[in-house]
Amino acid sequence: MNLHMRLEAAQNALHTLLRQPAATLMTVLALAIVLALPVGLFAALNNLQQLLGHWRDQAQVSLFLHRDASAADIERLQALLEHGAGVASVRYVGKTAALREFEHNAGMAAAIQTLGENPLPASFVVELNPLAQSPGALRTLVARWGQEPAVASAQSDLRWVARLQAILALGKRAVWMLAGLLAVGAVLVMGNTIRLHIAQRRDEIDIASLVGATRAFIRRPFLYQGLFQGAIAGVLAWVIIAVTVSVLQGPVDHLAGLYGTQFHLLGLSSGQGLILIAASALLGWLGSRLAVGRHLDHTFS
Structure with a gap:
């Protein structure tokens, strides 16, 4: 019996929405835009994190080795580096390769040749994911x-990593605050819409209360209206x-091509989309409950 009453209330709510398609569409679009803004900003932050996670040129650590370091010590160090948390790549630069790089970048080949020997040590260049750890x-x-x-x-300079993570943390907190404010706005929009529906059916509600209808019976169709509109x-x-x-x-794609790379924007995954729909439906239900509750308090007082 209870299930039958709930199904009947859901059908009643659906028919009410379909009888007013223009008003329903405007309400749903307003809620959708309110919801899309903070969720879109979350998606933008996720894409920014994905981009920065691949930007490792500035998150480098150079480990200069002792001249008398044994091959076993170097191999053990390389294995340790490769298994380090947040390590993107490890590159060994021998003494000869280091000299060639220095001559190429600094243009001091003649000065180096006057020394008679290679003064540069071997090293490891470790590229880190700047967002993997604090x-x-x-x-x-x-x-x-x-x-x-x-x-x-x-040798390393990780101060910019701290600045980067601080900026991202600030962005996340700002988006959460905005999401909270817009969630309140969504509840208010839905509450105002349900109040209009209640005003249109005020006589029907009063008569139903006089013949013994319970608060739950009167409230149920409006709750389904909010739930359906929020889900849509x-x-x-x-x-x-x-x-x-x-x-x-x-x-x-065009911008990434100019930099010789590729970058695929991330939208919402299936799980995230379902969470969005569930949260939206919950906000619609909450707005309806608040609006109906205030009216029923006056009706049954």
Whole structure:
């Protein structure tokens, strides 16, 4: 019996929405836009993190080796580096290769030749993912590498990693705050819409209460209206984000091609899209419940 009543209330809510397609569409679009803004910003932050995760040229650590480092120590050090957390790549630069690079970049071939021997040590160049660990953890990792027997000195500049992570943390907090404000706005939009529906059916509600209808019976169709409109708004917000990503992918491909690389924009995954729909439906239900609850408090008082 309870299931039958719930199905009947859901059908009643659906018929009410279909009888007013223009008003329903405007409400759903307004909610979809409100939801798409913070979710789109979250997607933008995810893409920025993906981009920065591949930008390792500035997140480098140079480990200069002792001249008398044994081959076994060097092999052990290389294995340690390759298994380090957040390590993207490890490159060994021998003394001869280091000399060639120095001569090429500094243009001091003649000065080096006057020394009669190669003064440059062998080294490891380690490229790090700047977002894999906190700056403190990265500094600790570099300090541990510097204490290895084969390492004479370690050179790195991880201050920009701390700045980068601080900027991303600030962006995430700002987006969360915006999402909270817009969620409240979505609840208010839905509450105002349901209040209009209640005003249109005020006489019907009053008569139902007089003949013994319970609060739950009167409230249930309006809750389903909010739930349905919220779920549809979540679907539309997902579509808006997917279309936006698709439209922007072409210019992004062109820009990435100018830098000789590739970058694929990330939209919402299936799981994230379902969470968006569920959250949107919940916001619609909450807005409806608040609006109906206030009206029923007056009706049954």
